[in-house]
Amino acid sequence: MDIIPAGDSALIVRVREQYENAPEETLDEVLRIFQLLQRAAIPGVIELAPAYTSVAVFFDPVAVLKSGGAAHGIFDELAAKIQSAITPASGRRRRLTAKRARRLIEIPVCYDAEFGVDLDRVAEHTKLPEHEVIHLHGTGEYRVACIGFVPGFTFLAGLPKNLATPRRDVPRKEIPPGSVGIGGAQTGIYPLRSPGGWNLIGRTPLKLFDASKTPPTLLSPGDRVRFRAISRDEFESLKNDMVIPTEAEEADAKR
Amino acid sequence: MRNANVMPRDPSTSASARATADEPLGITAVVERAGFQTSVQDLGRTGFRQFGVSTSGALDPFALRVANLLVGNDESAAGLEITLGGLQLRFEDERSVAWCGGEFDVQIGSRALPAGHVARVHRGNELKIGRAEIGCRCWLAISGGIDTPVVLNSRSTDLRANFGGLHGRTLRDGDQLPLGEFQASQVAATEDISSWTGPHDWVSPAQRHPALHFIRGADWHCFNDSTLQRFKINEFSVSSDSDRMGVRLEGVELKRNDEADLISQGVAPGTIQVPPGGKPILLLGDCQTIGGYPKIAHVITIDLGIAAQLRAGDRVRFLEVSLQDAYRLLIQRERDLERFRIGLSLQTS
Numbered sequence: 001m002d003i004i005p006a007g008d009s010a011l012i013v014r015v016r017e018q019y020e021n022a023p024e025e026t027l028d029e030v031l032r033i034f035q036l037l038q039r040a041a042i043p044g045v046i047e048l049a050p051a052y053t054s055v056a057v058f059f060d061p062v063a064v065l066k067s068g069g070a071a072h073g074i075f076d077e078l079a080a081k082i083q084s085a086i087t088p089a090s091g092r093r094r095r096l097t098a099k100r101a102r103r104l105i106e107i108p109v110c111y112d113a114e115f116g117v118d119l120d121r122v123a124e125h126t127k128l129p130e131h132e133v134i135h136l137h138g139t140g141e142y143r144v145a146c147i148g149f150v151p152g153f154t155f156l157a158g159l160p161k162n163l164a165t166p167r168r169d170v171p172r173k174e175i176p177p178g179s180v181g182i183g184g185a186q187t188g189i190y191p192l193r194s195p196g197g198w199n200l201i202g203r204t205p206l207k208l209f210d211a212s213k214t215p216p217t218l219l220s221p222g223d224r225v226r227f228r229a230i231s232r233d234e235f236e237s238l239k240n241d242m243v244i245p246t247e248a249e250e251a252d253a254k255r
Numbered sequence: 256m257r258n259a260n261v262m263p264r265d266p267s268t269s270a271s272a273r274a275t276a277d278e279p280l281g282i283t284a285v286v287e288r289a290g291f292q293t294s295v296q297d298l299g300r301t302g303f304r305q306f307g308v309s310t311s312g313a314l315d316p317f318a319l320r321v322a323n324l325l326v327g328n329d330e331s332a333a334g335l336e337i338t339l340g341g342l343q344l345r346f347e348d349e350r351s352v353a354w355c356g357g358e359f360d361v362q363i364g365s366r367a368l369p370a371g372h373v374a375r376v377h378r379g380n381e382l383k384i385g386r387a388e389i390g391c392r393c394w395l396a397i398s399g400g401i402d403t404p405v406v407l408n409s410r411s412t413d414l415r416a417n418f419g420g421l422h423g424r425t426l427r428d429g430d431q432l433p434l435g436e437f438q439a440s441q442v443a444a445t446e447d448i449s450s451w452t453g454p455h456d457w458v459s460p461a462q463r464h465p466a467l468h469f470i471r472g473a474d475w476h477c478f479n480d481s482t483l484q485r486f487k488i489n490e491f492s493v494s495s496d497s498d499r500m501g502v503r504l505e506g507v508e509l510k511r512n513d514e515a516d517l518i519s520q521g522v523a524p525g526t527i528q529v530p531p532g533g534k535p536i537l538l539l540g541d542c543q544t545i546g547g548y549p550k551i552a553h554v555i556t557i558d559l560g561i562a563a564q565l566r567a568g569d570r571v572r573f574l575e576v577s578l579q580d581a582y583r584l585l586i587q588r589e590r591d592l593e594r595f596r597i598g599l600s601l602q603t604s
Contacts, residue, residue: 004473007553008581010523012473019518034305049304049521051545056521058304061556061582062589071586072579147307148519148545151416155519192416209306211406211418217306 003079013055023157026053027143031222033086040085043067050221051146104224109180110235111202118199122182125165136160142225152191152209152217156225159187171197178203205239282348286430290341295401295420297333300409304544310524311411313394314540314563318355321457322396324599325353325373327441332400333410338392342384346376351398351445357390357461357564368448371458375445390461391566399437414499415541451602453595461564466572468558470581472550477511495567499541502565508533511549519547525554537562555581557588
């Protein structure tokens with residue numbers, strides 16, 4: 001674990017060196033540190049961004065200074081507070097990990113040729129028939145490794161190794177929202193109309209990003225995800241009545 | 256508090272309620288000409304980076320803060336970011352206006368309004384922002400602020416994901432720009448055009464061939480010594496495909512020691528990343544939240560305002576400073592701004 005500057009207003013907590021060796025464990029550890037830092041609410045820290053092996057911490061140096069210390073020691077001061085916030089008692093660690101691991105979200109995906117425009121490319125590269133590509137993708141268990149690139153873009157870890165397919169040499173200028181793709185060893189969902197180079201194999205009718213909701217995304221880092229293959233008809237009917245429940249609505253539903 | 260136009264601290268009170276309500280429009284300013292790229296921006300959107308939401312916001316937040324203070328707004332009020340000029344606004348009531356940024360030709364009717372001065376506009380007055388001699392962008396503050404809905408904690412326009420600001424997009428000819436409420440004394444104290452202003456490098460930071468200060472990035476050592484020397488010595492020219500996401504630079508190629516993929520990490524405005532082609536990109540406010548290209552350096556916060564002025568064909572150099580110096584300069588500027596704030600309150604009282 002080390003803490004390194006990323007400019008004068010951000011730093012990176014490097015949790016692990018590698019991701020691929022132990023993705024599940026690394027993700028849990030990154031999320032544990034992310035949550036501990038969220039709870040610690042260290043003065044001057046504005047926001048956090050977890051990603052694969054690290055947590056980026058964005059801060060206001062002026063506010064850090066106002067909370068104590070000297071101007072030349074702003075980074076060291078903050079790094080020390082972060083260090084002490086992420087080394088808590090062991091009982092707390094278990095509770096946090098357990099709580100996070102419970103959420104499993106099912107994403108319906110229509111793998112019809114109209115949406116899966118690169119299924120043939122993936123089939124060719126993996127030397128698997130298209131129906132086998134669909135079957136393997138649809139039965140895998142995934143976790144949200146991080147969200148980024150564009151708001152709500154979900155990077156999912158856990159793609160069956162034999163489905164890995166290199167990105168397209170020339171990215172598409174515009175990819176329709178909901179497109180499910182394979183990029184290298186990862187799979188992911190494009191939430192918004194955007195450019196992109198991943199191989200498109202299907203589409204979900206779910207709305208993954210909605211700026212009018214808090215939080216604005218359907219998925220959060222660490223969530224478990226399963227895909228469910230749906231027909232074109234089901235795609236259309238789901239598309240019409242899908243909404244993201246807000247956290248408040250979810251809490252109401254649990255009561 | 257002089258202004259109602261402040262961002263709510265609690266995210267749960269944000270966005271949806273106001274965005275969907277059909278509130279009658281209050282006082283607006285009419286966008287007669289929208290210009291090349293004009294958008295509503297405040298000091299940026301924070302708190303949603305974990306969901307992939309960019310900072311957006313004024314590419315030079317300090318310039319917007321100064322402009323806001325000049326017109327008596329809270330410094331976080333939303334204003335307009337104008338790129339390469341061409342904006343023409345007509346006012347429907349009395350307001351104070353001020354702008355900071357590149358060396359633009361700004362007129363209210365037939366009167367010239369220099370950067371960093373405050374002017375009083377009346378009903379029917381037109382404000383025109385012409386071309387810039389030097390620089391690329393400016394920020395216009397209007398007393399009361401721009402009163403578009405707060406979405407995810409901010410009024411800033413996210414131009415990639417199309418939310419926030421005015422309908423999630425750049426302004427168009429004929430738009431009605433909703434303006435916020437202000438206290439009458441805020442405008443009554445304003446002269447036709449004030450003779451006083453802020454320090455020149457605050458209100459007009461654009462330079463034709465600037466040097467930007469940087470601190471080393473985490474991946475500095477992915478590059479060999481001669482490449483790093485070239486990065487520090489050579490000038491780079493600004494490519495025409497630069498935008499609010501980043502300034503694309505051309506010049507010597509910055510080749511890495513090995514081309515192995517790096518794992519993606521959080522990136523922020525100011526980061527200079529180097530894609531495989533060797534042409535560095537200096538990230539700005541609309542940049543993605545995570546990136547996997549090597550980060551050679553980070554431009555320090557107080558120089559981001561100069562970076563925001565770079566336009567196609569400009570040349571830029573990079574000078575190394577220590578993290579301690581970056582903080583010293585930043586803290587000094589905040590202290591100076593505090594003095595400026597006090598000076599302003601004496602000026603207008």
